[in-house]
Amino acid sequence: TTNREHFRPVYHHTPAYGWMNDPNGMFYKDGVWHLFYQYNPYGSQWENMHWGHSTSKDLVHWEAQPQTFEPDWLGSIFSGSCITNGDDVVAFYTSAGHHQTQSMAISKDGGMTFKKYEGNPILTSDKPDFRDPNVFWFEGTKRWVMILAVGQEMQLYSSENLKDWKYESAFGQEYGNHGGVWECPDLMKIDNKWVLICNINPGGPFGGSATQYFVGQFDGHKFTCESMPKVTKWMDYGKDHYATVSFYNAPENRHVVLAWMSNWQYANQVPTKQYRSGNSIPRDLGLFNFGEETYVSVVPSKEMLAMRGAKVRKPTEACEIVVDVKNQAEIVLSNSKGEEVVMVYDGQRQSFSMDRTKSGDVSFSEAFACTTIAPTYGHIKQLRLFIDRCSIEAFDAEGKMAMTNLVFPSEPYNNIKVKGGKATIYEIKK
Ligand code: FRU
Structure with missing residues (x-):
């Protein structure tokens, strides 16, 4: 229930x-x-x-x-x-x-x-x-x-x-x-x-x-x-x-x-x-x-690795996306309603950002729509993104960057576009 x-x-x-x-x-x-x-x-x-x-x-x-x-x-x-x-x-x-x-x-x-x-x-x-x-x-x-x-x-x-x-x-x-x-x-x-x-x-x-x-x-x-x-x-x-x-x-x-x-x-x-x-x-x-x-x-925590299920081709409402990145990468998650979250790893500036201004329902507070940006303290080789029905948690696999943001899409982001990197998607089975 x-x-x-x-x-x-x-x-x-x-x-x-x-x-x-x-x-x-x-x-x-x-x-x-x-x-x-x-x-x-x-x-x-x-x-x-x-x-x-x-x-x-x-x-x-x-x-x-x-x-x-x-x-x-x-x-x-x-x-x-x-x-x-x-x-x-x-x-x-x-x-x-x-x-x-x-x-x-x-x-x-x-x-x-x-x-x-x-x-x-x-x-x-x-x-x-x-x-x-x-x-x-x-x-x-x-x-x-x-x-x-x-x-x-x-x-x-x-x-x-x-x-x-x-x-x-x-x-x-x-x-x-x-x-x-x-x-x-x-x-x-x-x-x-x-x-x-x-x-x-x-x-x-x-x-x-x-x-x-x-x-x-x-x-x-x-x-x-x-x-x-x-x-x-x-x-x-x-x-x-x-x-x-x-x-x-x-x-x-x-x-x-x-x-x-x-x-x-x-x-x-x-x-x-x-x-x-x-x-x-x-x-x-x-x-x-x-x-x-x-x-x-x-x-x-290592317990999250045990939650990895089958590899899938498209993101689902509950999945982990592992992205091997080069110097510069852009990851766009979107759905058929045109709602999207844009993430950018910028190796030059050594930063990672997440834009949720068009992520779905942002109407309930003026403080919600925003882009957050993190220093990466050197280069990132791999990102781990944990997607759930109303959240995205992004990590540098080595632990130098963490970013947690809520998102309220009207339907799950079932589409991903990656520039400058390669994504592997695992279902998370509860
Ligand atoms: C933090 C806080 C605490 C307090 C509690 C009350 O979010 O303000 O300082 O103990 O919430 O619910």
């Missing part, structure tokens, strides 16, 4: 009904990936925040679970994270009432049900924006660390027992982009560096919300950015990639992230009916160097 709606994605996670925004509290335990999310079960616009819950064995096929948290006397339930600690799973979230405060809840059954802690809230402040706690274990100091979004900075706290939190430091005032409020942080060690993920709204490269990040070091007390203050790095150069955070406790030292595939500029207006918003495909983060800087690489 959930597939009846015209724009309902075939292989992206969506709630069966209702409104969804940020992915929350993601973790991996005993072979299961848990995804919680900002959820309004009573309507398909932002309101009444709860945490919804879905689980998966392969990061692609998701099973809906009963919703996890309902609003209480401390407020509605905003974004947060989960940690695993032996058999326990502990959730941290923002109670958004008159003030924003942090609360926690404990699960004894692997994350299926939680009991809110009687001592909530565990952390308070007089700041109006004080939210989205992300907690992890830091071996060096044998303490838990919480990173929190506070206006336009990130604050770090530490704890021995998960209940009592001590302020350590703040990061950000003079670093990166400050076009909006900083939200949904994450802090993780990748190889020998630390990456601080900072979602920001507005201030994104093409307006509205987007994910920036900082590369540096973390000593258990303080994050130190290794770039010059003005340097801004974006994780994805599309318009529909927000609230990106990683799964706690992922196997094989992986850094698997999901984004909310929308933009606060028009998320409440997109032309779906029964539900609103999906998640990006899962991606694995790494690092690469270009010039003097270290950047985060983004590749589709």
